[in-house]
Amino acid sequence: MPTGLVALLDDIAGITKLAAASLDDVSAAAGRAGTKAAGVVIDDTAVTPRYVTGFSPDRELPMIGKIALGSIRNKLLILLPVAIGLSAFAPWAITPLLMVGGAYLCFEGVEKIAHSLSGHHDEGDAGGAMENAAEVEAQKVSGAIRTDLILSAEIMAIALADVADSSLGTQATVLAVVAFLVTIGVYGVVGLIVKMDDIGLHLAKGRLGFMRAVGRGLVKGMPHVLQALSVIGIAAMIWVGGGIIVHGLEHFHLTPIPGWVHHASEAAAHAVPGAAGFAGWVVQAALSGVVGVVIGAAIVGVLKLVKRK
Structure with missing residues (x-):
């Protein structure tokens, strides 16, 4: 085999190995970043269902x-370039x-809590006029995208923050x-x-008694689950x-x-050594919620x- 071709193949192999290593680095960085953001991801998951209920x-x-x-437009077209x-140029x-x-x-x-306590309800959430349905849906989708x-x-x-020391290319790839x-x-x-309630209806029509029982349980339980998620979603916004x-x-x-919040969180963690992480998180979330309410x-x-003015 000609020497030039051997050298070219060696170069291609080296580039391939380098690309594979880079992909591994990006995958590892994305995994670490996703893990650290898990708390906010869970909050995002709790917030969203309230926009489509009703x-x-x-x-x-x-x-x-x-x-x-x-x-995805928020993340890729707005937040990624801005980040x-x-x-x-302006990390500060x-x-x-x-x-x-x-x-x-x-x-x-807080506005949603005040609105709920005032006794007013959004039109179209549970049976508004049909001619307003498209407008209400658009408003809900727009509100969800803003949140x-x-x-x-x-x-x-x-x-x-997890890839701040990496190159701009790596940062952009990890964020994407x-x-x-x-x-x-x-x-x-x-x-x-x-x-899940539709899945429950399908299971309730099945042949197996156990699956029918599960299906009926889902149908009965999901309205309560969605109501609970609506409350959790509002709380998540605040905390x-x-x-x-x-x-x-x-x-x-x-x-x-911040010092008070951290000291209280650490005290809770020390008070419940068997569930230190959970106890510390609960106290930190609760105190952050108090700050959020204020x-x-x-x-x-x-x-x-x-x-008024």
């Missing part, structure tokens, strides 16, 4: 599809922008991989949750938003609030005063 079953999956498409640009701006997004989540969660933008920003920021995997995972689970604010305050050393209530109050 609509006819044949509109649930199309709505989830629209929200998922909006989510790479900020990482390269990432935390303040996240805090603004966290404040918005706090505001949205997803904030949660996705937190996910992308966590992923970016995380964006696709998180979107598929979140909205795949959401789709399964909202269609994630509050957590972003607390983290930002800690970053800038502005107040003792921030959200303040914004709601200010906006009401402005509206």
